[in-house]
Amino acid sequence: MRKRKRKKRSSRKRHRSKRKKEETKPYDFCQYRDCKNKSDIIVVINGRYYGFCDKHYQLIDKILDKVLEKKNSASLEDLKVYTKGNRITHITIK
Numbered sequence: 001m002r003k004r005k006r007k008k009r010s011s012r013k014r015h016r017s018k019r020k021k022e023e024t025k026p027y028d029f030c031q032y033r034d035c036k037n038k039s040d041i042i043v044v045i046n047g048r049y050y051g052f053c054d055k056h057y058q059l060i061d062k063i064l065d066k067v068l069e070k071k072n073s074a075s076l077e078d079l080k081v082y083t084k085g086n087r088i089t090h091i092t093i094k
């Protein structure tokens with residue numbers, strides 16, 4: 001049997017990266033339910049970024065206050081965020 005030499009084709013895949021115009025991130029806007037404000041504050045809760053306007057950030061403040069009543073320290077990690085798509089529907093204490 002003859003051995004056929006196969007030429008290996010080097011197929012280089014071209015990765016073209018499209019230049020995007022400044023991408024808008026979900027957290028550029030307040031993500032609380034139907035809020036349409038731009039975000040004033042971006043917080044990281046359990047490794048995820050969330051944008052909040054001042055008004056809705058106060059909600060987090062209030063919840064953190066409640067956490068403080070229960071224990072001596074409160075952090076954003078004590079919160080549980082419920083989302084639907086990019087929207088926050090609900091925030092509770094873990």
Ligand SMILES: [Zn+2]
Nearest residue numbers: 030035053056
């Ligand atoms: Zn808001």
